[in-house]
Amino acid sequence: MIKLFVFCFNFLVFQKDTSAVTYKEYLGVINGYKQLLVDIREYKLTPVQARERFQEMMLVMKKAFPATRYDSTKVHLCFPLMGFDFRAVGGYGSGYIPRGYDLFDQAKKGSHPAHDIFMKDKNQDSRDDRTGDYVSVLSTTNGVVIATENGWQTGSEYRGGNYIWIYDTTNGGLWYYAHQREIYVKAGQVVRAGQKIALVGRTGFNAAMPRSDTHLHMTYLRIDEEGNPFPVNTYGWLKQATTLLDPRIAIDLEPITMLRKAEIQQKSKPMPDIKAPKTAFRRIEPIADEEPVKSRRRRRG
Numbered sequence: 001m002i003k004l005f006v007f008c009f010n011f012l013v014f015q016k017d018t019s020a021v022t023y024k025e026y027l028g029v030i031n032g033y034k035q036l037l038v039d040i041r042e043y044k045l046t047p048v049q050a051r052e053r054f055q056e057m058m059l060v061m062k063k064a065f066p067a068t069r070y071d072s073t074k075v076h077l078c079f080p081l082m083g084f085d086f087r088a089v090g091g092y093g094s095g096y097i098p099r100g101y102d103l104f105d106q107a108k109k110g111s112h113p114a115h116d117i118f119m120k121d122k123n124q125d126s127r128d129d130r131t132g133d134y135v136s137v138l139s140t141t142n143g144v145v146i147a148t149e150n151g152w153q154t155g156s157e158y159r160g161g162n163y164i165w166i167y168d169t170t171n172g173g174l175w176y177y178a179h180q181r182e183i184y185v186k187a188g189q190v191v192r193a194g195q196k197i198a199l200v201g202r203t204g205f206n207a208a209m210p211r212s213d214t215h216l217h218m219t220y221l222r223i224d225e226e227g228n229p230f231p232v233n234t235y236g237w238l239k240q241a242t243t244l245l246d247p248r249i250a251i252d253l254e255p256i257t258m259l260r261k262a263e264i265q266q267k268s269k270p271m272p273d274i275k276a277p278k279t280a281f282r283r284i285e286p287i288a289d290e291e292p293v294k295s296r297r298r299r300r301g
């Protein structure tokens with residue numbers, strides 16, 4: 001009897017793992033992920049129910065886009081603020097506080113499983129004081145947008161403001177970008193590493209306050225085989241990230257090399273040989289009058 005049960009169990013698990021994702025299931029994530037976030041925010045689901053729905057969605061995405069690799073020591077990113085590098089990350093990376101984080105329970109507060117990445121904006125108009133221009137937010141990796149908010153209103157109590165969630169098709173995790181001024185992508189859209197997805201802004205209850213310095217709030221969640229999320233400290237990755245100076249060459253960025261490797265492993269056709277101009281990989285030179293991040297007191301939201 002036990003043997004029969006084990007057999008049936010294995011059979012069911014096997015069936016589950018090999019079944020293809022249907023377009024309907026995929027659309028269920030694209031059209032349903034934001035609703036899940038809203039339901040969590042409005043306490044319409046218990047944490048257990050929310051986790052179950054999240055897990056279902058993540059397993060659909062994992063099947064639809066099997067990760068080409070995930071090695072936490074080798075993840076290579078495009079730095080998410082165009083023209084900036086890791087020195088813009090608040091507090092030398094000390095702003096990352098994962099303890100107590102629960103995506104499914106809004107009642108749990110106090111954690112900050114994220115890095116805040118700051119620009120120079122003394123008059124808080126969301127323009128870089130050095131250039132007078134807005135700062136582009138670039139996708140750190142290749143992925144699929146699964147939720148966006150672009151309608152945050154001043155005075156709203158929602159903390160994320162205008163945000164983007166992207167399923168990372170290279171590493172099989174989730175990126176969350178918050179507080180943007182303007183969003184340029186929509187759920188269902190495929191993005192490449194280095195693609196311009198938004199402008200840094202001050203949307204969100206705390207981020208809009210005069211006490212907050214203008215920044216991007218960014219989280220990465222690793223998704224395990226059961227579809228559970230685990231925040232990851234991305235500071236090491238951000239230190240290694242490529243600074244992009246021109247979004248028009250985004251598609252030539254480094255992850256192409258990784259795709260090429262994955263393709264070779266799968267013995268499929270090699271990618272065409274694309275070479276990015278060297279300027280795309282050049283690090284920005286330190287700007288003489290720039291204060292180190294540590295010397296200024298940073299407020300986050």
Ligand SMILES: [Zn+2]
Pocket residue numbers: 112114115116216217218300301
């Ligand atoms: Zn933050």
